[in-house]
Amino acid sequence: MLTDQDLTRELTLAFEEATRAITPAPGLSAAVYRRHRSARRRATALRLALPVAAAAGAGGVLIAGQHHASAPDAQHATTHTKRTVQPAVTAVNYVLTVPRHATSFKCLSDQNAPTSGDAWVVTLGRRDCLAIVVRMHVALPSHAQPVNLAGVPGLYQTVGTPHGVRTIYSRNPDGHSWSALSVAAGTPDAKLADFYSPSH
């Protein structure tokens, strides 16, 4: 009977023999770079752009196949993973990723964002709720000011003083229409920046 030492020695020899001719294809770094670039393109295309038709026509939005009629009805989603929704009509210049995570109507208690229309309640982490409203293909208001959300350039915002609502506008790839994301005015930039991915 072979001892463990004999067996492991044979294993080493077998491993070395089996892999002797194995070498990476030339240009491996280039292939990695290529994959990186294509992954970024794919992510851009697949990430959430709120579907205009679903949002406008059904009075709600589709999250990974589930229908949320409006924010108050979006109760107790159970998964903690990020879900994405493909754009229904066109890709957008900035796409939004919304975590579908244990949303609860109670999250709204200390938020000021409007909850009617195309509103979503999202949870960014444990007990970290955020109410958002998204409108697609809107015009950029003339009083909107440029804003730089933690390194996300090319966005504009308006802050409505009566209701304390901050609306951020990102341009769609068609080059003329805009998407609007409304949140409570006090929402930190860092939370919002995570929603945006530039389209290339």
Added chain:
Amino acid sequence: MRLDDLGREFDEFVRSASTRLLRVAYLLTGDYGHAEDLLQTALLRTARRWHKARAQPEAYARRVLTNLAKDRWRDRSRRPVEVGRLLEPGHDSSSGQVLLRHTLLPAVLQLPIRQRAVLVLRYFEDLSVDETAAALGCSAGTVKSQTHHALARLRDLLGEDTLHTEEADHAH
């Protein structure tokens, strides 16, 4: 850090480590195509976390690689079918050694991925128990027990005939 900005440092790492890592991936998957894919993904993830990985990029990439192999193994509903292609024994081997080595790798591929990874890291990469534990994200005790179980399972899979043939060859 953007991948494009990594430049020469990352290229050098890829040049120096990729052959070894590809061989590890090959032994973990039993298939060259999957191994290459795994390696590219591991390198990509290493590059994306270069600020963390740069101190020990090979160890980082190896850990990513083994995790990817574990994920892939879990996802697969079938065993690899390429096992027969794994070993091309050398002509200078005696018949018993040929038989043993010819059957060793297919047998290794029948082990659960964790046991397989332990054998590959310890007896191909020549890592210590502690280094293997770090690569697999488990304790040293787990590595020892997995090694023990893996060798015992290998003996079962190889059968007494193969092992005794090898023993006889050593005797001559």
